[in-house]
Amino acid sequence: MLEVKDLQVIYPNGNEALKSISLQASAGEIVAIIGRSGAGKSTLLRCINGLQPASSGQVLLDGENITAMGGGQLRKARRYIGFIWQEYNLVERLPVITNVLTGRLGYNTGIGSFVGYFSREHRELALKSLERVNMLHRATFRADRLSGGEKQRVSIARAIAQEPKILLADEPVASLDPELSQQVMADLARVAREVGVLTLINIHHVELAKEYCDRIIGIAQGVVVYDGAPDGLTSAILDRIYRFDKHTHPLVETPAQNMGWQGVVSNQAVGGI
């Protein structure tokens, strides 16, 4: 289970990317995080996998505080955090199967970790992961021979091969054409459901988020302004998420604030906006 508590990130240049983010999510949920450019979506995911230190607040994964970890402890925790990048982050000159096996690196101990030897168990798991995304037939291909959609499927397989507690995807389909975006989102959601892993997906494409995710979290200027079911995303709420401007639409003017919800609009609050 993931718990984010009052998370704040102020970058060294003084930019407050996250003001106070709180959310909880459980195994099996597929959650889309939406918001305009600069809202803080990537910063949030980077905090969850410990790449970005928090200025204050906590990220708890199964009760362990990621924000307080460093060095070896953080490396060990990252073993359980799968990450999918917009630009795939594959090692282009290596075969697909070797790329997927890198998802097992955190589990490879002893001499094997130095010589790049993976046990039969690791290899079987990597092949199984490729099969899940229908890429088994490309196992021996060099990664640079693959199309964008295929590369993203391999990166999903690599993340799944980690046997993660949580899967984080930052704009996983932003580099793909509309048809491939549909297919890759469908694959990502299907595989996440099959293995029952909590999945957070930063995505700009609202229709895809609504189609494939169980829950939507809308972020504007470093705070959560919507957290609820996809069908609660009314045009008024989308306006709050995407057209939010602190000069013309201060958050404090919302009914949600007046009722002490700190600007978070839940499904139940939709009628008031």
Ligand SMILES: Nc1ncnc2c1ncn2[C@@H]1O[C@H](COP(=O)(O)OP(=O)(O)OP(=O)(O)O)[C@@H](O)[C@H]1O
């Ligand atoms: N390393 C950094 N140093 C200073 N400011 C940063 C840094 N990284 C991000 N920011 C700023 O923090 C804010 C949030 O950035 P973030 O990348 O999290 O937004 P985002 O919602 O992912 O945007 P996008 O949709 O464009 O990817 C932005 O104002 C951005 O300019």
Ligand SMILES: [Mg+2]
């Ligand atoms: Mg981003």
